[in-house]
Amino acid sequence: MTEATRPAHAPATHPALPREKVGILLANLGTPDNHDYWSMRRYLSEFLSDKRVIDYPAWKWQPLLQTVILAKRPFSSGANYRLIWNTEANESPLMTITKAQTAKVAETMSARFGARVMVDFCMRYGNPSTESKVREMVAQGCSRILFFPLYPQYAGATTATANDQFFRALMKEKWQPASRTVPAYFDHPAFIEALAQSVERTYATLDHRPDLLVCSYHGMPERYLTSGDPYHCQCQKTTRLLKERLGWESSDLVTTFQSKFGPEEWLKPYTVEEVARLAQAGTKRIAVIAPAFSADCIETLEEINGEIRESFEHAGGESFTYVPCLNDDDAHIAALGEIIAENLRGWVD
Template structure:
């Protein structure tokens, strides 16, 4: 992150406010993380997350009493226990925070090598810390008169990309000197991203391959698809492009959805049920990857590597491999940097 000492503009009167040297900001955004695993830290985080109408769109009068009086009295305990199993104890933070910071540093190095010190790179979270408003203000204070906002979601969904953009735009309403802005579109079919995914699979299976590669995506209510959200279709396209890049046959790479919440129908097939069905059908060796996540988090490290693994093994499966998210893998950093450079066109 660049630091700039504001100074009075040349030829300005002596009482003119100091102004930072103009630069361009690149602000990466991920979902979010609790500050700790204790009850109150988890409750604050879950309250912010589950109060977002983009995430849960039930009427407020119906949802908030249920959330505040029932869900948030119990769920912080179970969620905190799950986070404890994956917590980065050395840095006292969640893996998502650690990885996002590492991604940001790697991208900043590449952009500095390309554009010098005129581009400032930082990251924020939609929920929790570092908050989006605090990072937007920091960029404005540092002299960023143009900001490229990059939600780190390969696939667009109202509950991810859209709410991140919403928070970014809300933050802009607070400033008197509002910068020009752009947002990076989803990159679910970007060749560099598909290549990075394929490389991660090939590193895991250089000579052999599993009976089935399961591409497990975070789920959404089925209703969202019927109301026009493109997420479902974009996920299926990523799976198809990955399968074609690997050169594997149809049926050897499949699409499933995880992390169902509530009682209504969600996108199917559900990963936890599908892996059991595969085992029962005689598929003894499977691998699971999570193409919708740019960084490993609670849904991958705990849900996939524990709950979903257990479902497969309980049903008779013998070999379960979780292929980590792309994280700060060089091919992934190169793909993200290339997307940033395309979207900075005309600014640098």
């Protein structure tokens, strides 16, 4: 429970105020509350109605979304979620992992800064909402909030929309806390180190070294790149820095993009097509890592380890290894803690 006291020299009628803190609010994409049709429909409607994600005019997009797409897609998406659902906790893996990450980050921050900080998490889509967590932090005395979108590479459809939602939440507060947002950390040495360790750890368990490491990033329409989004360049730099840290040659890694949606051309090469091409060209053993995801989710557990694996094997590939996301790995938590501490300078030292 938050300790609350009246300010010094305040009259007896003055309401008690909680002790001032700095809030650290981690943010991830989101998750449906369940995998049934209506839970999936609510989640997909919120996600696909975001103008940062689908920027078509509403008059053109919403009738198609609400009648055609949301009549069918909740069934197929729900079936995919059902394959990976954490039945014991009755939640998606992303929710389970984000909770674990938050608990470890909170422990790290408490050891470093004591009771002056509090750590929590929110989701851009679904629950817990950004607005509810901002309100909770303010109520518990957070006069300053550091908002941390857990996307290593910046994209308008991820980092920017998470920040938008945070700012919208602040608009509803009568006494707004001071705020900062954490920038993309795609080239942060501690993040690259955590990625490299995850590759080395996975490779150490294999009988045969993969012929190639496929770095599969979430895709986006090509026109987003040409309109100024830095995502593509930051993905390429993450791959390059990972290669340099591992001491590998350029031929040991390839950058690809997954999760294409709709009729437009997206960033290429498409992961699902590239792994098939590699297999047909004689590459028999590959490993796949997803450096754009801070936590395993539907796009990694079902798409990479399901659809993309099948594409490789059906084309003649013999050995497919998935390198898990960093999740709540200690090196990842240490990296997040270092990034947070850097962005808290001047607030908490």
